[in-house]
Amino acid sequence: MSEPLFDKIALIGIGLIGGSIALEARKRGLAKHIVAATRSPETAALANKLKLTDHCGTDLAEACRDADLVIVCTPVGACGPATKAIASTLKPGCIISDVGSVKQTVIADMAPHIPKGVHFVPAHPVAGTENSGPEAALLDLFQGRWCILTPLPDSDAAAVDKLEAFWKGLGSLVERIDPKDHDRILAITSHLPHLIAYTIVGTADDLGGHLNSEVLKFAAGGFRDFTRIAASDPTMWRDVFMNNREAVLEVLQRFQEDLFYLQRAIRWGEGDKLFDLFTRTREIRRALIHLHQA
Amino acid sequence: MSEPLFDKIALIGIGLIGGSIALEARKRGLAKHIVAATRSPETAALANKLKLTDHCGTDLAEACRDADLVIVCTPVGACGPATKAIASTLKPGCIISDVGSVKQTVIADMAPHIPKGVHFVPAHPVAGTENSGPEAALLDLFQGRWCILTPLPDSDAAAVDKLEAFWKGLGSLVERIDPKDHDRILAITSHLPHLIAYTIVGTADDLGGHLNSEVLKFAAGGFRDFTRIAASDPTMWRDVFMNNREAVLEVLQRFQEDLFYLQRAIRWGEGDKLFDLFTRTREIRRALIHLHQA
Numbered sequence: 001m002s003e004p005l006f007d008k009i010a011l012i013g014i015g016l017i018g019g020s021i022a023l024e025a026r027k028r029g030l031a032k033h034i035v036a037a038t039r040s041p042e043t044a045a046l047a048n049k050l051k052l053t054d055h056c057g058t059d060l061a062e063a064c065r066d067a068d069l070v071i072v073c074t075p076v077g078a079c080g081p082a083t084k085a086i087a088s089t090l091k092p093g094c095i096i097s098d099v100g101s102v103k104q105t106v107i108a109d110m111a112p113h114i115p116k117g118v119h120f121v122p123a124h125p126v127a128g129t130e131n132s133g134p135e136a137a138l139l140d141l142f143q144g145r146w147c148i149l150t151p152l153p154d155s156d157a158a159a160v161d162k163l164e165a166f167w168k169g170l171g172s173l174v175e176r177i178d179p180k181d182h183d184r185i186l187a188i189t190s191h192l193p194h195l196i197a198y199t200i201v202g203t204a205d206d207l208g209g210h211l212n213s214e215v216l217k218f219a220a221g222g223f224r225d226f227t228r229i230a231a232s233d234p235t236m237w238r239d240v241f242m243n244n245r246e247a248v249l250e251v252l253q254r255f256q257e258d259l260f261y262l263q264r265a266i267r268w269g270e271g272d273k274l275f276d277l278f279t280r281t282r283e284i285r286r287a288l289i290h291l292h293q294a
Numbered sequence: 295m296s297e298p299l300f301d302k303i304a305l306i307g308i309g310l311i312g313g314s315i316a317l318e319a320r321k322r323g324l325a326k327h328i329v330a331a332t333r334s335p336e337t338a339a340l341a342n343k344l345k346l347t348d349h350c351g352t353d354l355a356e357a358c359r360d361a362d363l364v365i366v367c368t369p370v371g372a373c374g375p376a377t378k379a380i381a382s383t384l385k386p387g388c389i390i391s392d393v394g395s396v397k398q399t400v401i402a403d404m405a406p407h408i409p410k411g412v413h414f415v416p417a418h419p420v421a422g423t424e425n426s427g428p429e430a431a432l433l434d435l436f437q438g439r440w441c442i443l444t445p446l447p448d449s450d451a452a453a454v455d456k457l458e459a460f461w462k463g464l465g466s467l468v469e470r471i472d473p474k475d476h477d478r479i480l481a482i483t484s485h486l487p488h489l490i491a492y493t494i495v496g497t498a499d500d501l502g503g504h505l506n507s508e509v510l511k512f513a514a515g516g517f518r519d520f521t522r523i524a525a526s527d528p529t530m531w532r533d534v535f536m537n538n539r540e541a542v543l544e545v546l547q548r549f550q551e552d553l554f555y556l557q558r559a560i561r562w563g564e565g566d567k568l569f570d571l572f573t574r575t576r577e578i579r580r581a582l583i584h585l586h587q588a
Contacts (some may be wrong), residue, residue: 185508
């Protein structure tokens with residue numbers, strides 16, 4: 001354990017991500033004090049029962065008093081209001097960040113509330129599970145996973161470096177990307193897969209009828225992986241789609257075109273078109289294994 | 295280890311499924327002799343090197359001589375030709391089965407070649423991995439997974455019972471289903487998920503451009519699960535789509551409608567429609583966990 005990077009960290013929101021940051025930061029000695037706050041008394045009580053932080057309260061502003069690092073760990077739709085609520089207690093020199101899966105709208109929502117002298121460095125740890133809430137918090141959630149920082153043109157360089165050191169301290173690999181590129185990349189690697197998984201699980205459920213129990217029974221044939229993704233937090237994901245609309249609609253349009261191409265090939269018995277794509281996608285998996293992300 | 299169910303089993307095709315049947319049947323002592331045959335000399339040589347069976351040759355008919363159980367373990371498009379090739383050496387009283395993910399066309403392709411006195415019992419083990427070929431063979435592949443038997447109206451009852459005992463001996467749970475219901479259920483639980491996974495991986499690859507390496511790097515956000523599915527055997531899956539066309543096109547049509555519904559909700563900012571679906575699909579995952587198939 002090395003010298004703590006921060007005296008006090010405040011986490012606004014204490015679910016899967018906030019809770020996991022707390023557990024990991026404590027284990028690795030990255031801060032002397034770690035507190036959290038959430039608007040929900042039930043969630044706060046649960047976080048305290050699980051001892052995720054030194055203390056979890058319901059007064060967001062109070063939690064941030066004297067903090068050197070504040071991370072907003074709410075669904076992206078709540079990042080703006082949460083920042084507004086804590087603005088008055090953010091001390092000069094404090095770093096404020098987030099964990100949102102969308103960056104452009106989160107930046108637009110948070111930035112106007114951040115006082116002069118406070119350093120805003122948006123971030124997105126690309127890690128998670130389908131579970132949510134304080135009980136979903138896990139050690140090692142960030143180990144070997146990427147955390148993307150999307151600094152702004154006027155972000156303080158020392159603050160960006162310090163936040164990078166923090167995420168590396170949690171076990172992450174860190175990369176810096178432009179917010180717009182981030183949103184396009186995540187639209188294809190994360191948002192579209194989730195939307196499709198949600199859709200197919202719903203379609204299967206509707207189709208069921210007298211076959212419904214069989215649909216669940218024989219889920220091992222591929223469907224099972226989709227149900228896991230489609231069990232992710234509804235509020236978080238509603239907010240993602242509402243906030244990354246443009247990029248999601250663009251990739252969705254391309255996906256639809258590609259799917260219609262295959263649908264037509266199936267209808268007309270053009271097996272070679274399917275075979276060619278299936279061969280190409282197999283190579284992509286191999287590239288991913290090569291990159292150690294599979 | 296109990297009394298062997300069969301004196302001699304012949305496997306036609308020795309990839310992931312055939313190879314895994316061979317390994318498991320030998321370990322569990324379900325047959326005195328297990329042989330295999332494949333048209334590919336390279337595959338046969340590999341199967342022999344890996345000692346998956348007592349012997350693997352390239353003469354399909356010769357392998358089936360004196361066999362009590364013959365299982366055609368080829369991609370579904372090859373089931374008809376393979377059955378035609380072995381028909382002359384199938385002994386009276388022998389059981390012939392398959393492992394195809396489509397049942398109606400496989401039955402239509404195989405049945406005409408099967409001699410009188412040989413018992414045809416179609417089957418489909420709902421198990422697998424994204425790997426293929428003899429080296430993909432695994433012990434425990436069928437443990438706790440369903441094997442669906444789709445007996446024909448005139449299937450011999452004793453033969454069906456014996457094949458059921460064999461699959462249970464391999465560790466599977468067994469259910470008997472009408473071939474048409476099977477094809478509809480698998481279209482939604484397996485075929486559509488695979489088609490979609492193949493599509494999205496292709497879409498992502500095309501989108502890439504200067505972002506391509508980032509798309510792979512940040513795959514942990516959901517995309518990774520799709521790449522695994524989309525790495526499945528191209529020949530097997532081409533054949534599935536060519537052979538279960540009607541059922542796949544039907545579920546694909548419904549899926550497209552449902553996806554357009556969500557697309558429109560995203561475009562018009564109707565978050566409640568997303569939230570309602572996402573909440574419902576989360577429940578479906580819980581039902582699946584309850585059924586121990588997750």
